[in-house]
Amino acid sequence: MPIKVIKRKKNKSDKANTQTSSAMIAPSATSLYNKLEDNISLFATLFSDCSDVIFRRFQIGKDNPLPAAIIYVDGLANRQSVDLEIMEPLMYFTRIDQKNAMSNIDIEIIKQLNITVGEIKEDQNVMNIVNAILSGDTAMFIDNFPVALILNSRGWENRGVQEPTTENVIRGPKEGFTETVRFNTALIRRRIKDPKLKMKGFKLGKRTKTDVVIAYMDDIVNETLLQEIEKRLNTIDTDAVFESGYIEQFIEDSPFSPFPQMQTTERPDKVAGNLLEGRVAILVDGTPVALIAPATFAQLYQSPEDYYERAIFGTAVRLIRLMGLFLATSLPSFYVAVLTYHHEMIPTQLVLALARSRMGVPFPAILEALLMEGVIEILREATTRLPGTIGQTIGIIGTLVIGQAAVAAKLVSPAMIIIVSITAIGAYITPNYSTTYSIRFIRFPLMIAAAFFGVFGIAAMWLFIIIHLAGLESFGIPYLAPVAPFKLSDIKDTIVRFPLWAMKKRPMIPENRNLIRQGSSAVASSRRRTRW
Amino acid sequence: MVNPNLNKDDSISLWQLFAILENSILGTGLLNIAKTVSKVSGQDAWISTLLAGFIIIPFLWCYSSLSRRFPGHTLVDYSTRIIGKLLGNMVNISYILFEILIAALVLRIMADFISTWFLPNTPIESLLIITLFLVIYMSQGGIRTVARTSEVILFLVVPFIILLIPPATRIEINNLKPVLQSGYVNIIKGSIPALYSFYGFEVLFIASAFISDTKKIFRTSAMCISINVVFYTLVVIAIIGVMGTEILKYINYPTIYYIKSERFPFFERVDLFFAFFWTFNIFMTIGIAFYSAALSMSQLLNLKPKYGRNIGWMLAIAVYFIAKIPKNSIEVARYMLYISYMGIVVAMLIPLILAVTAAIRHIGIKDDDKA
Amino acid sequence: MKRYVIGLAVMLALSLTLTGCWDAKQLQDMYMSYGIGIDTAEGQSNMVTVTLTAPTLTEGAKEQLQILSSQGHSIDEAINDMQAKSHQIISVAHDRVLVIGEQAAKNGISEYLDTFVRNPSIRNDMYVTVAKGKAEELLNIQLKQDPFIALYLTQLLEKNRRLSKVPLVTVVDLFGKMVDKDSDPVLPYVEVTEGRDGLIARGIAVFADDKYKGNLLNDGAVVFMMMSNKAKSVNLTYKSFKSTENDDVYSTVNIHGISNDIKCRLNGDKLSIDMKIKGDADLIEHKVTRPLSESDIGREEQALERELINDMNDVMRKLQKEYRSDPLGLCRCVKIEYPDYYDSIDWKSIYPDVDVNISAEININRIGTSS
Known part of the structure; x- marks a missing residue:
């Protein structure tokens, strides 16, 4: 495997460039x-x-x-x-x-x-x-x-189109991207039969010469956004691009932010939907994961299935996900804060049960929480590496046995196990695997803040996160849009999801050039008229 | 006419202006308004509150007229042009001082509040420092970060105002009677402490420079103030109606006690819950005042943006030491009254004088030029 | 990005250097008191005896309750003194009920209340009650059904409040009444059963200013609750119209939708107060001798009203003449209606002799499933 040199400094990579190219065609003429x-x-x-x-x-x-x-x-x-x-x-x-x-x-x-x-x-x-x-x-x-x-005689052994492994849906297409960029573009093209769908090809990586395709709708996408993405792609100067993550890391706005500034997906339907909202997809050869830019915070908890199911359930599911997001990030910190600082907030009957369950537990609540959350993270990391069939078994045995034994040994209190389980499951409520990382790792600073300053620490850390999110931008698009800056017309596809016929306009947030998505659907409007 | 200190991309929408104003106004005022006002005008405190609010609205017109004459410019840019270098700089300095004092005092009230309700043994200094770091972090992000954070906080916190409603079912009308009994003089006097709760609108000096649609500034700000007037008046009515004026003399933060007086099913200590979320609003009051001071300061000293950002660290030190001056919450209340008087000059008289002078001397873009 | 890194580094450095936890307390280290009792110390009238009761945390311990008791010049002194007897941190944040001993109540309770209002960690639904005898004895009894006497007492008060047999007064309510000179407080009155294994919610303890004066028991308490507009639903048993001179027949009604309209009139110098109590009644028990006719209902209503008026007169007489207490807020009523007249008189001295005209209007709406 070639050594990956991630250097943003221009002059250094230039030097590397000349060296490598001279090495390659030394012997002869061009x-x-x-x-x-x-x-x-x-x-x-x-x-x-x-x-x-x-x-x-x-x-x-x-x-x-x-x-x-x-x-x-x-x-x-x-x-x-x-x-x-x-x-x-x-x-x-x-x-x-x-x-x-x-x-x-x-x-x-x-x-x-x-x-x-x-x-x-x-x-x-x-x-x-x-x-x-x-x-x-x-x-x-x-x-x-x-x-x-x-x-053109290209044709190599290839994994066929299979169901995506991470973003599963119950209702909706089961096709996922493969490792061949041509197949992937075909999967998108099959969904958007429109000559305005453009697929610009690039080759990135001096040695890997990976095919990269940026796909966009010519008459919808905002030109400055497109130019910005192309400009950033062209500045990438690296040996190797093995995965779309390489590109993501080179072109994202804030590399040290815990929040992903581009969506990743294995689903062609998701890419197609986003293209029609004026976003740009970046497909990379050799990986089934495509990038979609720009991303907003709201997209962290959206799934294509929201649109396939009926509107009220789409909305309900989104609210549940938001709640899960909140629980997964903040529940352990609130537990720690309330237990160590504000026990008067716990109902009288419960406080007795909690206190009794903590009798004999040697650790303060914060250590208990860090210990259990750490164990859960280890288990999770290990089970993803274990071979499929063993993984599940080990996971169940690990959690059950360790949880049971830890309570029996009075290492942790039973309440803590409940909290940890909720957060562990809650982190996966987002439909996108990459974003679970943000959720999983935000809660540790929150817990530490809670351990030092109780709910004030949580408030301060939340504020820190909110300010950070408010300042964050993805390719010039505010990350918290459409909540901040507020766009009322976009809210109908953010926290809630309006019926499809009510979303006549495309979202304004990736400022697109072609706002009207559809006319008022005849079926829907006639139905509304003949309701009596 | 483009101000070199302000980034061109940094423009905010009217809605964001509304959010900034609302966050700047809502804060510690709500926690104590019933106590400070009813101390002067008794059960007629709500009339004083109403009065204070409606006194302010005409002055908003001055801000809006100034921003129409000098679109894209802040107080520091136009004050010297209108009334000369010496007077203008005095105005600038007093404005910066006022914002620093507001930031410091609110910071102190917030720290006292948290210290009293959440962390009695934690040294107040650590609370001050943590909050100040967050404030600096926000103000360094510029107006866009401030505006967006305001919006998020508005959506996050305002729903918790619902918690003020359930106890209001126990209002006893007798507590509010007899109306107008405390005398007209006292009612007018009572509106001065009530003014404290409305300060924050002077951020218009700064925020209106980022608005492109200057014609609607008055409408937006007047709407914002009116909403607050109605809200505060209702809160004062509810608190006095439920608790009576006598007990207000004895307790601090009556709004928290007011929420505390109702028993909510399943939730223990809703007052703490409310206090937790209200901390965000108080923080925004500090943050916006601090940002206004920092931006004005860097403009006054004509700093490059690179250094202008770091002026926040200097100001933070000043704010920290000012916040530590009052000894206890009774002294804080005295300083609050001083601030109220100072605000009459800074937030109301100065824009009036500037707007009138600018109109007489025909400085800036005339209204008919625009049409 | 640079900004972010700096911000993060600062936050990290802060949390490490300021490593706080000043207020951290582990839950299992807390002595979570569920109830607190206050008595005047034996023989020393300026000392107070404080009793705390908390559940034992270790499961399977010999005693389910840990009861601590100590004396001091103030409540907090006594609690501090108790710390010497406990291996846990004493916390009063979970107190559900404050029991005041009879003697302490007679000496005046205002001095005891301050700490409960000043301390922000006190619950909002901490009820206050007066105990017959000593609070310490009440908290020390062994209940047969429930190990936690304080919780039992809270439940007892809450359940009796539903039928308006006792008022439910929280500390903040009581403090409000105490500082409000216009009305006097009332508290629930509880006593221990003879077998010393149960509690009875007896009725109401009446205070004048902050001193306990006497009780309104049984029907008196219920009627008082109706008069003070605090009753939502009451059950009342009265002598039916069918009673003859030598044979009393009793009926029971449930009255709801109760309102008491208090009006004062000034005729020259003569002040009189009219009270009219209204309500709807359901007949829930009625000795059947013959089927009820339409006119019977009317007569039943009259009998009920007659008895109600009698009871109310009884209560008023006790309040005015015997206890000289004004918990109904008649004073406020006069103050609002005739402020000038109120200023010219000394309410305390004329109160016992004010004419109170009581009338009642009860409609029997439902008679159940039999007639």
Whole structure:
């Protein structure tokens, strides 16, 4: 694995850039030779000791054969395509007129008459050819032509489209992104059959040369947002992009904020929905996780399923998630604060039960809370690494046994176990796995603040978080929008979800250019009129 | 005409202005208004409150007229242009001083309040320092952070005003009778402590510079003040109606006692619950006053934004030591009265003088130019 | 970003350097008193005996309750003294009930109340009651059903309040009445059963200023609650119209929607007060000798009103002549209606001789399922 150098300083990475590029094409010129043999030896030096690169010489035509060669990477190029669509027509079914075979043969004639591959490019630049070969294309050289034909033969072993592993829905499509960016763009294109859906391609990572696609709706997206994203993408100067997280970390606004400033998703339907709201999606080859920018806080607790289910339940579920969000972040800190500072806030009967359950527990409430929350985090981290079937068993046994034993051993009080369980489950109420990190780790500073200053500490820490969130922006969009700054028309798809026919306008927050989403739906309005 | 000290992107909406005003006004005033006012005008305290509120509204017109003459400019920018360098700077300094004093005093009241209700043994200094750090953190974010935080706090805290309603079912009308018995002089006198609860609107000197739609500033601010007038009046009526005026002389923070007097099912100590959430509002009062002072100060000293941000640290030290001056809550009450008098000059007379002078001398954009 | 890092570092540094926990108390270390009793110390009238009762935290301990008792010049001195007898931190934050001994009540209770109002950790629903005999004895009895006497007492008062047999007075209410010179407080009156294993909510203890004067028991208490507009629903048993001279027949009604309209009139120099009590009644028990007719209902109403008026006159006579106490706030009524006249008189001296005209109007609306 190459060493990942994350340096934001421009000058250093420039130096690295020149070094690497000089190392790569040291031996030869940048353009092709006339002779086939020269070309082959050029690439043979470039790909020396690369056992996966196949060089194949052959001859075009039967009577007056024309020497040619193809180069491809075994495994990346579809072998059937190479055999049947490139070599077979050239070698057996050549349609080149034998009379003028040798003298005035044209590369155009070969392209047009003899190759049955869909996508063909011509290229003379050695680096481009190398890149194409390494991406799975087949390069074909013909004697006496200083040009290479790049034949699209990409096709490698691939995980098929499967159900996304993290963002599950009960109702809604079960398709998830795969590791191939082409498939992913196809999944989006299948949902938005509109030429205004643009997919701009980039290559990022000097060595990995990862395909990155930014997708957006041309007539909806805000141009300045798009330019900003492109500008930031272009400033990325790194060796490797293995996952969309690499890009996220390079282009996000506040890298030290615990809150994600871009959404991550495995769901094409979610990407499509966001594109139609004027956001921009960034798809990265090699990972099923796409990025959506800009993100707001409200999106942390939204799921595509909210829109698939009926409006009142969509709203109810969102309120439940908000409550879960609140419990998961603040419940242990309130427990600590109330138990150590403000026991008068506990009802009379309960305080007796709590005090009795804490009799004999040696730790103060804060240590007890930190201990249990720490154990839960360890268990959680361990169970994600354990192989699937064992993971669940270990998880259940670990929690049950440890919880039971800890109470029996008077290490913690039973109430603490309840609190920890609620928070542990509550953290996963957000539909998006990446955001659970923010929720899980915010509660530790809150607990410590509560341990020092009781509810005042909680208030101060909340204020700190609120001020931080208020100052946070994602690609120029306020993170707390549409609550702060307040946009009444956007609230109907934030805390609550209005019926789809009531959301005639797109949300204003990613300031889009095309505000009207739909006319008043005929069905809905007639229904409203004939209610009696 | 663009002010170099203000970032062009930093503009706020009218709704955000409303949120800033509301947060700046709501704060410690609510906790003690019934006590301080009824001390002077007895059971007619609500009339004093009403009076104090409606005295303020005409002065809002002065702020709005100033901001229309000098769009995008704060007090420090235009005061010297209107009444000359010497007088203008005196006005600026007194404004900054007033905001610092408000921030310090409210900070002190908040610390006392938390110390009394939540953390009796915790040294007040640590509460002061923590709050001041948060205040600096917010003011460094600039007007956008201040405005957005105000909005969030408004949505977060205002729902808890509902807690004031259930005890109001026990209002005894006899406690509010006889009306006008305490005499007109006392009622007018009582409106001076009532004014304390409304201070915070002087942030218009600063906030209106960030508004692009200057015509609607008056409407927004007058609406905000009117809502507060009605709210405070209702609170005073409810508290006196439920508890009578006699007990108010003996207890501090009668609003908390008022909430405490009702027993809510399932919730123990709703008063503490309310106090917890009200802390946010008090904090915003301090934060906005502090931000106004810091911004004015950096403009007055003509600092570059880089240094202007750090002026907050200096001011924080000043605020900290001023907040420690009063010995106890009785002395705090005396300083509150001084602030009320000072506010009449700073928040009401100064804008009046500035607006009138500017109109006479035709400085700034004339009204008809705009049309 | 830089701002954020600085902010975070500052917060961290703060929480480490200021490492506080000044107020941290672990729950299991608390002596959570559920009830507090106050008596005048034996032989020393300026000393007070304070009794606290709290549940034992260790499960399976020999005693379910820990009762502490100590003497001091003030309540807090006594509680401090108690700390020497307890291994836990004594807290009065969970006190549900304040029991005042008869003798202490007679000597005046205002001096005891201050600490309960000044201390913000006192619950809002801490009830006050007067005990027959000594509070210490009441808190020391062994109940058969419930180990926690203070909770039992609270429940007892709350349940009896539903039928208006006792008033429910919290500390803040009582303090308000105490500082308000216009009306006198009343408290519930509780006594221990003869077997010393139970409690009885007897009725009302009447105070003049802060001194306990006497009781209104049984029907007197209920009628008083109706007169003071505090009763929501009462059950009253009275002599039916069917009674003959040598055979008393009793009926029971439930009266609800009760209102007492108090009006004062000044005829020249003669002050008189009219009281009219109104309510709707449900007949819940009526000895059947023949089916009820329409005119019977009217006669039943008359009998009920007659008895009610008798009882009320009785209560008024006791309040005016015997206890010289004005818990109904008649004084306030005069003050509002005739402020000039009120200034010219000494209310205390004329109160016992004020004419009080009592009338009643009760409608029997429902008679249940039999006639």
